[in-house]
Amino acid sequence: MVGLAGAAVNGVLGFVLTVVIVRGFGPTGSGAIFTAIGVVTIVAVLCCLGSDTALVWALPRRRAGAQGDAARLLPVALGPAVLCAGLVGVVGVALAGPLAPVLFDRPGGDGPALLRLAFATLPLTVAMTVLLAAVRAVRPVTGVVAVQYGLVPLARPLFVLAAVATGAGVVAAFGGWLLPVALAVLVCLAMLVRPLGLTAGARLRPGPEDWRTFWGFALPRAASATIDASSMWLSVLLTSALAGQAAAGVVGAVGRYVLAGLLVMQGLRVAVAPQLSRLLGERRIGDAVLVYRRTTIMIIILSWPGYLLLGFFAPGFLSLFGPEFGAGATAMAVLCGAMLVNSGVGIVQTLLLMSGNSGRHLLAAVTGLALNVGLAVVLVPRHGVLGAAVAWTIGIVAENLLAARAARAVVGEPLLTRGLLGAGALAGGSTAVLATLGAAVAGRGVAGLALTLGLLLAGGLLLLLDRRVRRLVRSALATLRPKPA
Secondary structure, eight states: OHHHHHHHHHHHHHHHHHHHHHHHHHHHHHHHHHHHHHHHHHHHHHHHTTHHHHHHHHGGGSOOSTTSSSTTHHHHHHHHHHHHHHHHHHHHHHTHHHHHHHHOSSTTSSHHHHHHHHHHTHHHHHHHHHHHHHHHHHSOHHHHIIIIIIIHHHHHHHHHHHHHHTTOOHHHHHHHHHTHHHHHHHHHHHHHTTTTTTTTTOOOOOOHHHHHHHHHHHHHHHHHHHHHHTHHHHHHHHHHHHHOHHHHHHHHHHHHHHHHTTHHHHHHHHHHHHHHHHHHHTTOHHHHHHHHHHHHHHHHHHHHHHHHHHHHTHHHHHTTTOGGGGGGHHHHHHHHHHHHHHHHTTTHHHHHHHTTOHHHHHHHHHHHHHHHHHHHHHHHHHHHHHHHHHHHHHHHHHHHHHHHHHHHHHHOSOOOOHHHHHHHIIIIIHHHHHHHHHHHHHOSSHHHHHHHHHHHHHHHHHHTTSHHHHHHHHHHTSOOSOOOO
């Protein structure tokens, strides 16, 4: 529940940030900022070398505290990642001038300054990502939610809005987006002191086996993590290079809406990923699958109605950004279909990773990436934003289906159950019927959306009168703590 609440707050604040950027700087200026954010996101995840996910996998299997062996994984994870970020940052700052014309429209504009700022702060961004993963693995879920879903997303729109209000320009606005990273690093370090016993004599010097085990998992994850985290920003960068900065701004706005629905899955994943690692490490496969199924039912019930509403009423949602963004309505509807598949398989990729199979996950991610990039090169020059959406959609669907198949083979138990099918039929079928009615009566704008929301609320209250529905809701909201298989 804490993870879900954090996801909701993060989603609202992410939407506020997007509104501030697109309203303050328009399609071209927002396209430049989104492109710079995309560079940070992709390069930072690559420089983490998979160490953040490896910490979430490894720390729950170790003993914490002053007498434990968990603390010595911190330098194993943090040292190489920050060193890699420093080296890449130096090269990036030096090459910002030649690289800028490839990603930004205007020669001699803000592109070089944006890239220099992105690469100069790269080590700090990487340190925050790795430390957040450590907090997630050893502290109650409230800790990582407070920083990752509260502090950072709250500070970002405030700093960007200050840049807009003072007329400081896109470089200052991007600096405002980066500024909360430094505060997050300090907060995370403070939160790790007690559970890892850092001031109570815990051993920090790792042994050869620590390096071997940790990086044996982390290195395959490094590539797949980059692909996962950069999915939207890769589409933004490809669109910017192939169709122009204004089209990239539209893709960035559409992507913000579409990825907001995944915050439900991310919020739940924050809570259950360390638990899955612990259960699978103890060979409690049945309990781990039970956690997966319960979590996925919650994801479907909470995500599918939102994605169907986004798809049906895309023109109304995008109108909040301004009339220039209406061209992305069809693209958003296409991407919502992909996200129904993504959320429908739930945390299957987390289940695969927490079983230690980072190599199989990499294979699925590379397949999705190849399809996305290959189709984007063909489709974006001709079809612009819609071409980017189609390419991204095919990549998402392929990656998730391959990951689901691999996870099924690893755990040896069926992942698709009657409960999951029932949740999909209830959440998706009822929303689709009411959205069709709302769009037919009042159109696909704000009026149609408001009518559909009213119908959904009334229908939900009526459904709660049915004892079977109440039982399904109670099951979905049941504690995620596993019972004996």
